[in-house]
Structures are given as C-alpha cells and as structure tokens.
Amino acid sequence: GENVEQHPSTLSVQEGDSAVIKCTYSDSASNYFPWYKQELGKRPQLIIDIRSNVGEKKDQRIAVTLNKTAKHFSLHITETQPEDSAVYFCAASNNAGGTSYGKLTFGQGTILTVHP
Amino acid sequence: DAGITQSPRHKVTETGTPVTLRCHQTENHRYMYWYRQDPGHGLRLIHYSYGVKDTDKGEVSDGYSVSRSKTEDFLLTLESATSSQTSVYFCAIRRQLNEKLFFGSGTQLSVL
Numbered sequence: 001g002e003n004v005e006q007h008p009s010t011l012s013v014q015e016g017d018s019a020v021i022k023c024t025y026s027d028s029a030s031n032y033f034p035w036y037k038q039e040l041g042k043r044p045q046l047i048i049d050i051r052s053n054v055g056e057k058k059d060q061r062i063a064v065t066l067n068k069t070a071k072h073f074s075l076h077i078t079e080t081q082p083e084d085s086a087v088y089f090c091a092a093s094n095n096a097g098g099t100s101y102g103k104l105t106f107g108q109g110t111i112l113t114v115h116p
Numbered sequence: 117d118a119g120i121t122q123s124p125r126h127k128v129t130e131t132g133t134p135v136t137l138r139c140h141q142t143e144n145h146r147y148m149y150w151y152r153q154d155p156g157h158g159l160r161l162i163h164y165s166y167g168v169k170d171t172d173k174g175e176v177s178d179g180y181s182v183s184r185s186k187t188e189d190f191l192l193t194l195e196s197a198t199s200s201q202t203s204v205y206f207c208a209i210r211r212q213l214n215e216k217l218f219f220g221s222g223t224q225l226s227v228l
Contacts, residue, residue, distance in 0.1 A: 106158040
C-alpha cells in the first residue's frame, strides 16, 4: 500500500517568513495530493490540492509543487501570519478507480507555529 | 460543512464494552470513510464504504467493524473496546473519486 512521509514534524517561523513542508510518497499510481489544515480541536480542512498532471498550483499565499519522478510534493506558505498556526497534513491517493476507492493515506503531520 | 454529522461528539467507556459511532451525511455522497487520529500517526484509515452494503478494510481495521445499510449512515463499531482504541475518530465523505474529501467534526473516545 501507499506510504507517505512528512517533514518536519514541527516548524517555527516568524510572522512574514515563508514556511515549507515536504512529503514523499511510495506508490507511483498515486495521482491526487491534497493538503489539510487542522486547528486545535477542529476537523481537518482542505486548503489546496494538486493532481499528477500538474506540477504546481497556487492559491493566494499558499502553493503546492509536485515532482512525480522523485515522488515528492511540498506545501509553501508565504508571508506567514499567526492565524496560519495549525497542524498541516499531506496526503496521497489513487483516484483512478479500480479497487483503490480513493483511499487517502496521510502523512504524520507538521505543527506550524507562527510567532508575531 | 458538507452536511456531515458525527455522534456522539464525546464518549467515555470501559474496556470490554461495545461502542458504536455514527456518521450521518445529507449530501448523498457515495464514498464514506472512518479515520482515527493519534499523535505522531496522522490520520489512519479504519474502514471505508463505496456504496450501500459495500465496505472494506483500511490499514488499522482490527477490532473494528462497520455497516452501511443506507446511503446517509455509516456506523463504526468497536466490538470490545480496548484502551488502545482511545482516539479521535473522524468520518469523511466524498461524492466521486475525483472530488474532494470532507471531514466531520470528530468523536473523542476514551476507553478506561
């Protein structure tokens, strides 16, 4: 099955700095890579996703890059703000159908702290 | 958010008792998933469903069973709860495979 490794486990930055979280995956059939943000005591919420036919995607201050050859993808947050403080999870799945049923495999999570 | 309700929100139970968690959706989504969240492990898939009465095991299914008798409800049962099943349980739904996955609010389960 799929295995997703996420680094770092904790990340501390100053407000206004950039933050980068990296993930690697093992299954070359994976074609969908979402990122979720989870605030304390809340549900994970999708912030951005990328499919394997795209190398980069941006949405305001966040961007995700995908390197299919190396099997890794990264989340980039620019101009960080205190409200970006949360746990971030990467995930991977094969959404092509068959017997995968779109099962998402998650990384272990990164605790991001943005200091004012 | 995406019409998902989990119940109960919190539960404390004793070792050896059966426990059932409910996930109810009003979106008529085909795919439903149960995950557990533990520190250092991220979210791990317990069981999933791809239609009424169609279910299968995830990566951490031992000690759990599920049922889906109608589209809107996906039940997770701990047959005989153990302390290692103390966790936060999240239900998630997805309309089609190429669409986004949405999570419920979670159930905090403590097994004493």
